[in-house]
Amino acid sequence: MARGGRFLTGDATSLQSQGAGWSVQTSGGRVQAEQAVLALGPWADALIRTLGYRFPLFVKRGYHQHYRSPAQLRQPLLDAERGYVLAPMQRGLRLTTGAEFAPIDAPPTPVQLLKAEALAGELLDLGEPLSEPPWLGARPCTADMLPVMGPAPRHKGLWFNFGHAHQGFTLGPVAGRLLAEMVHGESSRVDARPYLPQRFM
Ligand SMILES: Cc1cc2nc3c(=O)[nH]c(=O)nc-3n(C[C@H](O)[C@H](O)[C@H](O)COP(=O)(O)OP(=O)(O)OC[C@H]3O[C@@H](n4cnc5c(N)ncnc54)[C@H](O)[C@@H]3O)c2cc1C
Known part of the structure; x- marks a missing residue:
């Protein structure tokens, strides 16, 4: 500027x-x-x-969801073997998924988040998700x-x-x-x- x-x-x-x-x-x-x-x-x-x-060109989609977790995570945590990340954010504990192959304008699916939620829930008490819909983004791939x-x-x-x-x-x-x-x-x-x-x- x-x-x-x-x-x-x-x-x-x-x-x-x-x-x-x-x-x-x-x-x-x-x-x-x-x-x-x-x-x-x-x-x-x-x-x-x-x-x-x-x-x-195609997209790889990915989801985030925030939770009101009682767990006090001090730093992001990557579970590389099972493919999810937990990160403490101002709005709560953020859970992210891996990549979903779907057209950019296809309706969101709950598959990846539900799987990641179950896996992360074995490690920490996630608590309740915030009432907003999960965030969905698309990675622009060639x-x-x-x-x-x-x-x-x-x-x-x-x-x-x-x-x-x-x-x-x-x-x-x-x-x-x-x-x-x-x-x-x-x-x-x-x-x-x-x-x-x-x-x-
Ligand atoms: C779940 C997820 C996790 C990711 N994690 C990482 C990471 O850890 N590290 C990393 O480096 N990258 C990451 N990425 C990838 C990164 O987000 C993208 O590669 C990057 O945003 C691409 O930048 P861009 O400017 O090309 O496109 P975008 O950031 O998508 O910007 C394109 C812009 O074009 C605008 N637009 C669309 N249509 C029109 C129109 N007709 N007129 C005007 N504007 C329009 C959109 O509103 C948007 O603002 C991640 C992506 C996702 C989905």
């Missing part, structure tokens, strides 16, 4: 090629730019399909489990940056830097070739 950036909220499905660049409808009106980056995580597939790209980063092969000035799978939080800063270097044609310490969209064409 201090260097001139602006945050605007908009709908990426309003993306249009305009003049020598791209435009998108936002709360601050229609915004135009020479370069646009499509970074929609698990929602990228729907938009790139409208542009004629068919990449092998067939080779590497992100898609680089210029959209058939659309000048459009860049792809999605598919960071299980590591998107961790990779965010370095992915942002690599993409900025690509957009500006700068050299990079990271070899971008494994991530280029062309590998799926």
Whole structure:
């Protein structure tokens, strides 16, 4: 922001090629730019399909549930053998699941959480779950489990940056830097070739 950036909220499905660049409808009106980056995580597939790209993308879903547990856990606990995590959070004890293979818009299922709840319950008294529905997220995955980063092969000035799978939080800063270097044609310490969209064409 201090260097001139602006945050605007908009709908990426309003993306249009305009003049020598791209435009998108936002709360601050229609915004135009020479370069646009499509970074929609698990929602990228729907938009790139409208542009004629068919990449092998899928999601791995995962759930969190908070419990009013009487147990006083002081640090997160990973049960690697049985595949769940318990973490003390401000809102209670958080139980997380492993990966569920399902379409992004499929209704939530109770299967994974019930299994993790039974396993974690052998170790600690979880208490009652909070009355809110479990959180459900989707990890944006590709067939080779590497992100898609680089210029959209058939659309000048459009860049792809999605598919960071299980590591998107961790990779965010370095992915942002690599993409900025690509957009500006700068050299990079990271070899971008494994991530280029062309590998799926
Ligand atoms: C259960 C679970 C556990 C995870 N654990 C970890 C972990 O421990 N460490 C780690 O590094 N990563 C983890 N991840 C992965 C990480 O969350 C993702 O890789 C990361 O969020 C991907 O970042 P992104 O910016 O590409 O997509 P997202 O973070 O999904 O952001 C995409 C954004 O696009 C927006 N959007 C969608 N459609 C439109 C539209 N039409 N117009 C405008 N905006 C739109 C969405 O609202 C969203 O804000 C986990 C994911 C899940 C589901």
